[in-house]
Amino acid sequence: AKAAGKDQLVLYDRRLREERLQRTRTVERLRGALADSELLLHYQPLVRLADERFVAVEALIRWQPPGERLVPPDAFIPAAEDSGLIVGIGAWVLRQACADAAPWHQRHGTLLSVNVSPRQLREPDFAAMVRDALAASGLPPQALILEITENVLVDAGAPTELALGHLNALRLAGVRVAVDDFGTGYSSLAYLRDLPIDHVKIDRSFMPDRATGDPRLPLVKAVIDLANGLELGTIAEGVETAEQAVLLRGLGCERAQGWHYARPAPAAEVARLLAAGRRA
Ligand code: C2E
Ligand code: CA
Ligand code: CA
Ligand code: CA
Numbered sequence: 001a002k003a004a005g006k007d008q009l010v011l012y013d014r015r016l017r018e019e020r021l022q023r024t025r026t027v028e029r030l031r032g033a034l035a036d037s038e039l040l041l042h043y044q045p046l047v048r049l050a051d052e053r054f055v056a057v058e059a060l061i062r063w064q065p066p067g068e069r070l071v072p073p074d075a076f077i078p079a080a081e082d083s084g085l086i087v088g089i090g091a092w093v094l095r096q097a098c099a100d101a102a103p104w105h106q107r108h109g110t111l112l113s114v115n116v117s118p119r120q121l122r123e124p125d126f127a128a129m130v131r132d133a134l135a136a137s138g139l140p141p142q143a144l145i146l147e148i149t150e151n152v153l154v155d156a157g158a159p160t161e162l163a164l165g166h167l168n169a170l171r172l173a174g175v176r177v178a179v180d181d182f183g184t185g186y187s188s189l190a191y192l193r194d195l196p197i198d199h200v201k202i203d204r205s206f207m208p209d210r211a212t213g214d215p216r217l218p219l220v221k222a223v224i225d226l227a228n229g230l231e232l233g234t235i236a237e238g239v240e241t242a243e244q245a246v247l248l249r250g251l252g253c254e255r256a257q258g259w260h261y262a263r264p265a266p267a268a269e270v271a272r273l274l275a276a277g278r279r280a
């Protein structure tokens with residue numbers, strides 16, 4: 001038994017080393033990808049539930065290594081965060097997304113949502129970087145929503161001063177802040193009241209698929225009621241059916257995002273959807 005345990009340990013150790021090596025390789029390739037413009041953005045339109053018209057888009061990053069399949073963010077964002085590469089990647093995302101969205105905003109009033117990693121908010125010049133991207137593109141600050149996760153602001157139980165400072169400064173300039181994947185982290189309800197945020201994005205895992213008897217129903221309802229009570233905007237993620245859309249609207253949810261309305265797509269395709277105003 002002792003020998004078997006030792007074998008297990010050796011195996012475990014080897015697997016750990018292989019994982020680490022794999023990650024190092026990903027980071028090296030990713031560094032090249034950023035330099036060689038292999039990163040690109042897709043956009044997913046969001047609707048206002050009251051009339052189901054497109055009112056915003058979320059920028060979602062992809063990686064296109066030459067001759068290979070498109071790589072989804074979940075396969076490289078964690079490595080980018082660990083290595084710090086996310087700082088450079090995130091700055092690129094912001095500049096590119098603001099530039100793409102500026103004409104959409106001008107023509108249709110479309111808002112732009114951009115994902116921000118915790119690591120980015122720990123950079124002293126994060127707020128200045130955001131202001132530069134806005135200024136360079138001509139997108140007004142009021143058209144930008146930064147999506148952060150709950151853990152960004154709460155490090156070891158206390159909000160991180162630097163992150164808070166950035167968000168406060170940007171909000172004063174007119175930028176809006178959304179808590180992404182709400183309900184999946186260490187949410188304390190008090191954070192919603194105390195933190196510098198404007199919208200709550202309800203995580204896809206809370207989306208009920210039945211209008212009665214679904215155990216997720218009371219949870220989504222509670223989150224929407226709470227957000228409405230605090231005068232925060234509400235956005236439901238992962239809306240895949242018309243039934244879900246009707247349900248959410250009935251619960252008083254403001255906006256929705258999901259395959260029922262539109263999948264993430266390249267900028268040119270999204271431009272056509274925004275011009276049409278509603279789902280194809
Ligand atoms: P997220 O911010 O929660 O983004 C929503 C994800 O849900 C996207 O996956 C989107 O394609 C997917 N989705 C949208 N509608 C539906 C639906 O109706 N059903 C289902 N099943 N899925 C839906 P994606 O594009 O693979 O992005 C995954 C995650 O990668 C994002 O989750 C976000 O956390 C991260 N990410 C994406 N772009 C960036 C970026 O520019 N910077 C950073 N830091 N993270 C990013
Ligand atoms: Ca997001
Ligand atoms: Ca999300
Ligand atoms: Ca999510």
